[in-house]
Amino acid sequence: MRARAFIAICAAAIFAGCATTKPLPKPAAIDPPPPSEIHAAIDRGVTFLLDTQNKDGSWGTPTKTKELNIYAPIPGAHQAFRAAVTSMCISALIDTGKAHEPAVAAALDRAEAWLFKELPHVKRANTMALYNNWTHTYSIQALVRLRTLKPDDASRRQIIDDLVASQIDRLTRYEYVDGGWGYYDFYQETQRPGSPSDSFVTAAVMVALREAQDAGYTIPPRLIERGLGSIEHQRKPDNTYLYSGNFDNYPMRPINRPPGSLGRSQACNAALRLWGDTSITDDILKTWLDRLFARNGWLSNGRKRPVPHEAPFQVAGYFFYFGHYYAGFCIDALPPTQRPFYQDHLARVLLTLQEKDGSWWDFPFYNYHQQYGTAFALMTLTRCEHDTGVPVASK
Secondary structure, eight states, X not given: OHHHHHHHHHHHHHHHXXXXXXXXXXXXXXXXXXXXXXXXXXXXXXXXXXXXXXXXXXXXXXXXXXXXXXXXXXXXXXXXXXXXXXXXXXXXHHHTTOTTSHHHHHHHHHHHHHHHHHGGGOOOOSSSBOTHHHHHHHHHHHHHHHTTSSTTOHHHHHHHHHHHHHHHHHHHHTOOTTSSOOSBOOSXXXXXXXXXXXXXXXXXXXXXXXXHHHTTOOOOHHHHHHHHHHHHHTBOTTSOBOSBGGGTTOTTSGGGSTTTTHHHHHHHHHHHHHTTOTTSOHHHHHHHHHHHHHTHHHHHTTTTOSSTTOSGGGOOTTHHHHHHHHHHHHHHHSOGGGHHHHHHHHHHHHHHHOOTTSOOOSSOOTBTHHHHHXXXXXXXXXXXXXXXXXXXXXX
């Protein structure tokens, strides 16, 4: 096994070396989107979230079913989906800078009450489905943001601190045996998930844990070390990333090549850079941002397709807004003078794809897709401001 993995890694290195002789893709210059256009899109997206919030304060429902719905054992899968999507919508509303507007504040109060009540009950749906790892990830980000609101409410702050600690504990409990995280355990179905972890899930978790640590929460050092090690293990010499650890012996499968890794590379590069990996240089970040915008069609080809991984290079629709969201973190990591070019491209992609109802979506997914797509898009657009120090939604 190790010999085959070594051969595969060497082959990937040779391929990467050959590929460097070809010009890397570069996006063409564009006219910067006017700030008014970005603000209007954010306003429409916020309105969509306010209009689609459930009466109980959450977002998303297990409705709009179809023959092609993904595996989702009830009730646990949908408890995880709703809690994750609700957490993302909370983060999006706060990131827009509108949290103190009356309508948004009221929506956040309802969502917070729902999250405080329901989050402790989200767990592994069964031995195979671990969609709860998405919940633990995005709820941490939401709770960190909620903590910045109402700073004088000590009892509320304690609830938030306890919930963050519980979500970190859940991530510790559901960490895969090889380090990192995923959302299926089809192979082993063991108490500690025994299947290979997924690079992109692990990257999302590590970004959330970085935000938690920066907010003052304690993260177990072993969890950090093993999570970063899992991403690094799945990293190829050209900074494509394996879809999951079970592709060790198949690094050149279409899904693991640059078009297939286009969304994952943004998330994995961001996670490693945020945790201080100096091998993720500015040049690497820019190379993959250049790829994202020059070759955006590879991701967009999968957008709105109902079957996961049916697009060329096995791209799944749900990587579209996910990849652009984490591209925003990569842009933020660049020197300020180098950000505007990529911020403008990122904003233009999103502005072009906003739906008539103000939403964004990339994969038909029960009744969660417009909500999570809109949350991703709003959180991404708020990173598209040029560096004036003023939140984009407040200009």
